[in-house]
Amino acid sequence: MDIKYGLSASFNSAKDLYDAAGKVREEGYKEWECYTPIPVHGLDAQMGVGRSKVPCFTLIGGITGFCTGMLIVWYMNSFDYPLIVGGKPYFSPIFPFPVFYELTILFAAFGTLFGMFFLNRLPRHNHPVFEHPSFGRTGDDKYMIVIEIEDPKFDEEETKNFLKDVGGKSITLIRETIE
């Protein structure tokens, strides 16, 4: 059985895709996506999407790392097994600076990577767009816009004509095979 996923249109240059993306947004489509071999400068604004939320995950990671660093030094050298070193206080936020500095960076980096995966909903090894016969070219030198069937404005004929009007080539209906 086949399930229709959406209509794709390919473009040959970043400029064509950029202009077309603006028109798709103005037309009022909501469920659509651009596929590009490179991050196209200014495409986010053109598609009307906001800033990435990855920094929140970085911040959470960083704070966790900082607290972890402080906590282990206090617990290990001052609480669980107080160590006398040179008659200095058991704990101070100064001497273990390198420890919590490094842990802040370590946890923030993990937060960033996993935040990126989470926001991109990855890993996901199966996706309908992979069914497109020349999907691989979007990683090479072709650009593609896909308008999903889920979109309230989607109409197979109308959307097809619209994609043709904005300059899309080889309009294809992407189908996902379900066994």
Next chain:
Amino acid sequence: MSTTKTELKEEIPADVLKKIKPAKWVDTPLVLNKRNFHWVTEKICGIVEQKTPTWWWWCFITAMCIASFTGLGLVYLVSTGVGVWGNNNPVNWGWAIVNFVFWIGIGHAGTLISAILCLLKQKWRTSINRASEAMTVFAVMCAGIFPLFHVGRVWFAWWLFPLPNANAIWPQFRSPLEWDVFAVSTYFTVSILFWYMGMIPDLAVLRDRAKETWRKYLYGVFAMGWRNANNHWRNFEMAYLLLAGLSTPLVLSVHTIVSFDFAVANLPGWHTTIFPPYFVAGAIFSGFGMVLTLLLPLRAIFGLHDLITQKHIDNMCKIILATGSMVGYAYSMEFFIAWYGANSYEGFAFINRAFGNYWWAYWIMISCNVICPQLFWFKKIKDNIPLVWIISIFVNVGMWFERFVIANTTLSRDFLPSSWGYYSPTVVDIFTFFGTFGFFSILFLLFLRFLPLMPMAEVKSVMPQADPHGGKH
């Protein structure tokens, strides 16, 4: 840009223009010969997809043979005891610390290229950053071997980490060596994360091009299902920028903490505040030396002249020149402070460095690190690729001797002449260090064979075709 140019021309009368003959601004492209995106994909994927070249096998076998020296050295050391190294009293650190700092330093150029140059929007970094990051990761692996085995009983090395053990004691967090554990392991982990994340879009390209099932499967797994969607790129770019922002203070802190191993000790010649910046500059200096040593042959073998252009080589030479001069400045400043500080022990340490028992090491260091890079002032030398390569080797040699001079001249001449000594490496020392070059080469050759040598998306995004605004931005 184009509008301002015409405006200027209108303002200046034609006869004046004729008289002053304004110089033409030549904007050298980063990818030569007007290549297109498809060419870049074919070129970089081609390296991985082609049949394994014969030279690769020869290099790989040679690297395996060389690496076996490290294996032999370590097996002998573990089965006999750390005394088989030349370390003695008073030189307890010997080659172990020298090799550790040497390899860690090499790694730093990779992070500089991928992180600091990214924040500074240096677009030329794109074609060299992947290979340099790989160099970072592999160099840190080589570095880790030395402190790991220097602890003597390597099976207890996990005591360095704050893990509960049967002795019920914890690490002592005031020790710079403990800080090193945190700094180096964080550096290694974050370098791998950064390297891997940057590779995801390229792995997806390799996955989509793959014909064999094993390739489809393995590249597929590691590409995480990346699908080039703008939404993916949006989060990816933000994450990349943040990782660059995190790696920058990290790389500076790592070599700072490595220098604390010395600077926190109360020994003349070590106990100086100049150490952190001086070590960081030295690390970047040696790292760029290694980047040139690795990339110039690759450029010739794979015909990457359009991607790694003369401009890239010039820029790297300039960084070597700048950091080499900083290192030279630090050497002279150390001498000045030793004299100006009027501390007789400090004064002796430095006179001893230049004219004492290790004078030969000191002068090798000065000629390789201070004099050699000064040749890069001349365009003729920068254009001569074999010569640049030879100088890059000198830089590597010089930086190894720098660490040797710092560690050994101070330790071998202690406060009391009764505890003076002289350090010479044993065969086991030499084997272990020599073999790490083989270990590094094995990893680098595997990287060349299976992973994309350059970040394709990043290289493409600095090409004129990537501009969606038709040059009007």
